[in-house]
Amino acid sequence: MGYTTPRWVRLWLALSSVIVLWDVGYCLVRPRSFPGGSLAWIWAPYNMVPYVDVDWLYGWPAFENGDGFTNAQAVMNIVETIFNFVSLWLGDHPAAPVIALMSLVMTASKTDLYLLQEVFCGWCNTGHNPRLRFWTVWVMTNCTWIVVPTIAAAALAWGLIRDLSRHSARLDGLKHHAVAVQSPQAIVAKAEKARDPFPHAVGGAPLPLTFHPRDRPVLVVGSNRLAASRVLTLLEADAVVHVASGRELSELPEEIQWRASNKEVHYTRFSGGRDEWEQFMREQGITLVAVTDTLISSGAPSLETAQAIHAAANALRIPINVSDRPDFSTFTFPSVHRFAGADGPSNLQVAVSTNGKGCRLAGRIRREIAAKLPANVGAAVDNIGQLRARAKPTISDDDSITPLNKPVSQKGGEDHLRRMRWVHQMSEYYSYDQLAALSAGEMDSVLEGEAPYPLPHHEGGIAKRGRILLVGSGPGHPSLLTVAARHALNNATLILSDKLVPAEIIALIPKTTKLHIARKFPGNADNSQNEMMELALAGARAGETVVRLKQGDPFVYGRGGEEVLYFREHGFEATVVPGVSSALAGPLMMGIPVTQRGVADTFVMCTGAGRGGAAVQLPGYQKSKTLAILMGVARIDTVLAALTGPDGPQRDGAAYPRHLPIAIVERASSPDQRVILSTLENVAGAIQSVDQRPPGMILVGWAAMCLEGKGRVDILDGADEKEAVETWLAGERFRTREGLPADWSWFPSA
Template sequence: MNVIEVFLAIEYLYLRHTSPRSSTRTPNPSHRYHAHAPLVGFAGALMTLSKTALYFLQEYFCDWCMVGHNDRFTFWAVWVATNVSGFDFQIKTWILIPFLVCVALGRFIAQALMRDTASQIAYLEWSASQSQSSTPGTTSIGSSTPIPIKPAFDQVESDAFSSTIAAPAALPLTFHPRDLSVLVVGSNRLAATRATTFSEAGAKVTVVTQSSLSDAAPELKQLKDAGRIAHQQLEGDDSRDWSSLLPSLNISLVCVTDTLVGAHSRRSSASAKTIYDACSSLRIPINISDQPLYSTYTFPSVHRFPGQDGVTSNLQVAVTTNGQGCRMAGRIKREIVSRLPSNVGAAVDNVGKLRTKAKSAPKLWEDENHDIPLNSPVAQLPTPSISRVGSVEKLLGRPEEDTEELSEEEQQLRRMRWVHQMSEYYSFEHLARLKEDDLDQALELWSTNPSSSSNEVSLRHHDIANSTKQKGKILLIGSGPGHPGLLTVAAHHALKTATLILSDKLVPSEILALIPSTTKLHIAKKFPGNAEGAQNEMMELALAGAQAGEVVVRLKQGDPFVYGRGGEEVLYFRENGFESTVIPGISSAIAGPLMMNIPVTQRGVSESLVLCTGVGRQGKSVKLPGYVKSRPLILLMGVARINQIIQTLTSEEGQGRDGARYPGYLPIGIIERASSPDQRIIMSSLDKIEGALKKLDERPPGMIIVGWSVLCLEGRGKVDILDDTNASEGSERGIVDGWLGGEEYKVREGLQEGWRDLLGEVQ
């Protein structure tokens, strides 16, 4: 044991005073921080102290069998006194000094553990290797104050069949430093700005300056006089000063501002590194202005949008360049803000109020997993379609026993789904204009009998009773896949000349923005569980408007006759005396794959195609076609039931499928928001796509395409799939694996450059 004690003591002295802590030649990066040096010293001292205590206990319990032969003077003078006084000259210190070492190092370890968090541990493991990267990974926080997080590695596509690992990226988070102690170093205006930011976020701010506060920026003195900050003066740059100051104030974050280039009395790089080393040893996140290598977090450029009645909203937009260009971050932020409507903050606040109202009863939300995907299937309300019943009178005259009551928990679930989809599909302007009565009315559908409210409750829309009495007309218009540039000329003309427009919820706000402000507009409440009720309401409003002399446009996504229920409306309006005009639109079934560079027909790959819906009438399942190698399968309205669809396509039993089983390795693409600036495709195979979707957020609306067309134009292309009639399962799986580059999935998003330029000019 004596040999081990000596070895631990030497190891501690070497790690603490001799080892080059910042050398990049150190084999183990963690050695640069000597995180285990206090542990080594503490273990050695504790071993010495424990061994000595055991000696005394052994003698006591064996009735002084080893030293009892000494007389009293010899016992106290030679055995006890030499140990208690602290010296055994043959070996090392036994009691007093080991005890003091244990207290000192134990206190240091305890303080480090108390201020440690899981995120800071992750940062420390990564930060040791940041000097090996030209762009250190840092973390910026969306509101005002960042914390360090171990960076994730984004996978970027190098070509169609391979992927590489990008440099470490920051992980932006919204951080609330309420009641945390924050240290701001500096006396300039930037220090005042940082102190104000932290103070507004609820932190306890202490400002440290090298001179008195009378020489500091006047804003700092105002903050001090208002009691919003504390102040300390620290003139020295000794590391011991900072190592003692930080724990004494229980500091959680440090921000150094007096290192700005061109600043008066600028702090030197050596001094900045001293502060950085002190923070690193205590695992305190630090930001040093104009010193990205010594910063473990960065401040983004933040804009907070105004809300209603002049009050700031809860919406903030933050942009960070990870310390590589602060002014560029500000410029990018301004560009983003200028492209958003000024009342988008009010829209966010209104959605928040809707969420609160929808969750008014707490029972449903005790479960942490209450975030329900927008596309999750929901059972439909028992509302018959008036296009099949024949008239509103028949609908209202149905037997009372057909009504199915919903429990309060089911009503809560539907209300919350409604709010989710309102925030996704309603325009910002519409959401921002909602008043308190509108918020209550928007949720009233689920507060009453669901079977009757679909015909009695609607969001506020323009009164159509005051229009002219001449005979009106009805136009069914397809708005195309989503971008205004893909709207037909006839459809655009109809939008400009209509007097009443009844729009489906999927029509994007960019299309609705083309409608003159004087035109009456109503958006369908076709949310989960209310498909029939909303469809009935829209047909009733269209008929009433036409009877009042309005030029009514039923605006639909895609094409009215491609899963748009246009045929039902034509027959309903004809039965009630109006022959409607149908204007075709570009169907997303064809345009969606095209926008993602996927041909639905291609020689050598796809000789035909089959188009299906993922959900039947009243939410029921539909029978899917079997696998044909030369025929891709396109599914609209199927993303919500992707798990069920894949099971049907790939199962051996074939239940719900009419034909051969689809191989699990077959390529599949989930296309979302086709033709929109944020369009995205998730590409994988049938047996891997479910896992991929769990890792990504959703962007409805979406569609599914299954088949070899998904990969045929990737990279140099693969357009000879059908030429090999005897291809084995192994060879075909190899093609798909090569296309995915060994990954589970690939993602491509955004419009191609040519499309961005073209559609931008059209819009």
């Protein structure tokens, strides 16, 4: 939507229209509108003055003399009011401010004419008034109809000009898309071109090629990191790489030094003019030159060196690229991505070139193209190459330009042509997954006609390959699910959930989706884990979209890594969807920061139980550190003994003071969330005094109390620790807080 009439201007148009119509009626029904007339009551404000005595154009003299100016002005006022009403009716339509501008200009100019007429007639209609009444009743009221419309018109004009300028700039940027007004000769020429049987060449485009420098000598001139990158690119193309620079080898990047010591490149310290470079290139048989930095000696200016190398390469007709100097380059290096194959790099490469206009942008475009293609597209290309190799011995490359679906005879030597057409059909219609999965036996069967390989749209009975997603459900509140997690829950066909995933999350799963919840209990954790992995694998093999739903984040004590490796071993690469970890969200939901300036500058997270329930070594005490312990509430006595007991293998570092604050966070972000606030000395008794609400976590450190009340952020500055704890707990052994903050009702819970 373009520029629209400002609201204050619309208000003026509406108000002025009512007043103007009222004035029009006064003029057109004279003398019945005059004092004593039958309609005088309608125009009581005029007649109270009375206005017939102020301005004789509105009074008896003009009426009795038959002066037509008054009624002529009234008719123009009607036209003005129509403009106002049309503008108001159009609202935000682009034409509304234009019509409003016309009306405002008309109002101001009409009133100007009225005043000028009075000036040039020597104040013949108003000069008889006392000065006060002249200025207040006649001048001020009439000037209002000049000043306000003029300001409003200026505002509209400025707004319209700015809007037109923006559109003009946009059109300038799209000139190549615009249909220009052409001369008759140009139109005729264009029509003749359209009748030509073949397209006309449009110059200015460099020629993209793939160059194969296998076993050919190439030269990299430079001593910077870009030179090392160019060397690697050329080595991957199997070229014989020479590196030249005016510096000692020891001054070059470590990568070039390493490759030279391993005989991967030939290094020459070299400097000279055009003749010396030409002789060097001729002696070495150089076929391509890449210059990355042209200041190869302390005495040679960069431009002169580049010119010398460029001239030498041109004299020998050798392609050359000089970094950041397109005027000295006959080719450019595109941004290249090489896709992985089944066994190492594949033959598929994607190259993006901006022809020197945007190298950084080329890299971004290349990354986005690579990210959108399937990971196995390289293996698909390699398999098509093998198919071509098997079908090609008796076929010509010219067949690659034959129409794809042209019928082919099955007789005699054309059997080989049929094989090649099969390759073309498969390249066009098969999915990348199917092409990447072709075995050597399947390739031979297809080409020999022993097992006709059907096209995908004829494959009604082929089972679809499923997928597995490890999805973090966050701490518990539905609004803390990521968008990706919510999408996975809505589109999965089988969901395998951990037991501790809150009911609020489970309630979001569509009723039609198959759901299995882990049968996990103390002593059965490993069996439950194995069962869930086997169910996920069976579902994926049956073509299901399987979601392994885990509380928090799959990789934060969620055993997600074990599942990734298990599924990979059985042929499935699981997609891992992050979740908000309770280690961070839990304290936050209780108003506890895990780091806080002046209180805690280090955050450490660990588990309270190792594999098979074995004890773990906890970190030692550090005043500025916050320690989060997951899966430790059920083992609180063991955890406290490790933290506060004598030095031993259960703790790596100093013992924790018994007055140190501790928070037990339970069911964080659920409606019944709770935090138990206490000290290491009293927390065990506090937990025994209340019913446990798993899952829970332990947070140890001064951060547990730093935002209570007015806050205490001076602990690291030497505050009295015991006095601070006494104030925090108000003399109690522990305190609890329950429930979500009131404002969390604003967030969706389903």
